[in-house]
Amino acid sequence: MTEKETFDLFVPADNIDGIRPHVLRWSEREPPVKVIEVDDLNRAAADIVVGEGDLIACDAKWLMENPQPGLNVIGALERREPTMVLVGNDKLEYVPKNAIIVTELPLLKRQLLRARSDLVIKTPTEIAKDTGSELPEEYISCLQWLNEQIENGNIDGFITTRSNYSAASIRTRRHTLGMQRGDASRQRFVPPPWQGYTMILARPKFPIQCLLEYLDEGNYRSFQLESVLVAGIPPQHQDFIGVNISQRKVATILKEMLDKSEQQLSHELVDINGDIISGKPRIEVVLELVGVNGSSTVSIERVAPMDEATTVMIRKMLVEWEHLMDVTVTENPDHPRYGPACPPFITLDEEE
Numbered sequence: 001m002t003e004k005e006t007f008d009l010f011v012p013a014d015n016i017d018g019i020r021p022h023v024l025r026w027s028e029r030e031p032p033v034k035v036i037e038v039d040d041l042n043r044a045a046a047d048i049v050v051g052e053g054d055l056i057a058c059d060a061k062w063l064m065e066n067p068q069p070g071l072n073v074i075g076a077l078e079r080r081e082p083t084m085v086l087v088g089n090d091k092l093e094y095v096p097k098n099a100i101i102v103t104e105l106p107l108l109k110r111q112l113l114r115a116r117s118d119l120v121i122k123t124p125t126e127i128a129k130d131t132g133s134e135l136p137e138e139y140i141s142c143l144q145w146l147n148e149q150i151e152n153g154n155i156d157g158f159i160t161t162r163s164n165y166s167a168a169s170i171r172t173r174r175h176t177l178g179m180q181r182g183d184a185s186r187q188r189f190v191p192p193p194w195q196g197y198t199m200i201l202a203r204p205k206f207p208i209q210c211l212l213e214y215l216d217e218g219n220y221r222s223f224q225l226e227s228v229l230v231a232g233i234p235p236q237h238q239d240f241i242g243v244n245i246s247q248r249k250v251a252t253i254l255k256e257m258l259d260k261s262e263q264q265l266s267h268e269l270v271d272i273n274g275d276i277i278s279g280k281p282r283i284e285v286v287l288e289l290v291g292v293n294g295s296s297t298v299s300i301e302r303v304a305p306m307d308e309a310t311t312v313m314i315r316k317m318l319v320e321w322e323h324l325m326d327v328t329v330t331e332n333p334d335h336p337r338y339g340p341a342c343p344p345f346i347t348l349d350e351e352e
Helices: 016-027 042-050 060-065 106-115 124-132 138-151 164-165 217-231 235-240 252-259 310-328
Strands: 007-012 033-038 054-061 073-075 085-086 099-103 119-120 157-161 175-177 196-203 241-248 280-292 297-305
Touching: 007 073, 016 033, 016 054, 016 164, 016 196, 033 042, 042 054, 054 060, 054 073, 054 119, 054 157, 054 164, 054 241, 060 196, 060 217, 073 217, 085 164, 099 124, 106 235, 106 280, 119 124, 124 138, 124 157, 138 157, 138 164, 217 241, 217 280, 235 241, 235 280, 280 310, 297 310
Parallel strands: 007 033, 007 054, 099 119, 099 157
Antiparallel strands: 054 196, 073 196, 085 157, 085 175, 241 280, 280 297
């Protein structure tokens, strides 16, 4: 490759999911790419397969819903913030009783009701019907329309990603629905799968080494682990799971444990004298499944050294998860020692 040689990198022209601005900021580091905006990523992928182009930047969720067998996933960029935001005048703790919050995501509906059982959760379609309005087809326009519903007093807030909030140029305040690490007094919101990843796909035989220094190895590993984890969850449960896999500093993890007065996992991070065993970052895996109306939650968490955070670890987690599901979703029969029959700990089906 000569110094002047560059590769064509296709990005979506719209602002949905924040891929285009993210890639444009990344391109300021001067990787050997020429950023080209396209209206149809699937068509761009087809062009690359036949030799017309080199690379595609896309959202991980789009990639999982639109597999591209002719292309190779070669890496990820620095991760965008994966947590969702509540757009509204008040934080979730302070919205009025019986406040109307809008989201289409089943997981977020359940997490919101877990935090505030009095909330009324509706979809944009239901709000359009309630107000006699026409729902915009384009997503960013829909967010702007929902913001107008806040201003008109028809709703108290709606849920979206940070990237889409920025793309919609909304002035109403946003409030992070975060992981709330180190603050057990607040409800946490583990994000839905695939949030915040910007993936890079390449044609076959692409010279990957020319881009390695511009890609984020840690985020690519997190994406790979998340892929294995989500694939191991039954499809009928995937709408109700929250997943977050991220690199964490040991000192930060220990501080959060101290803040919450927890000693859980600390023996894996410090020796008997209280000294940190290794200062190298750890991989943290959080998986939760939220029941109907947020009434119950099942979760599993792991913190592991980078070199132990492999697909083998994830598969072991999935075995534990399967056993956990067997116990929590099964109805308990009448037992002479353990008492009368009782319903399962967690109910997943809305119709039950």
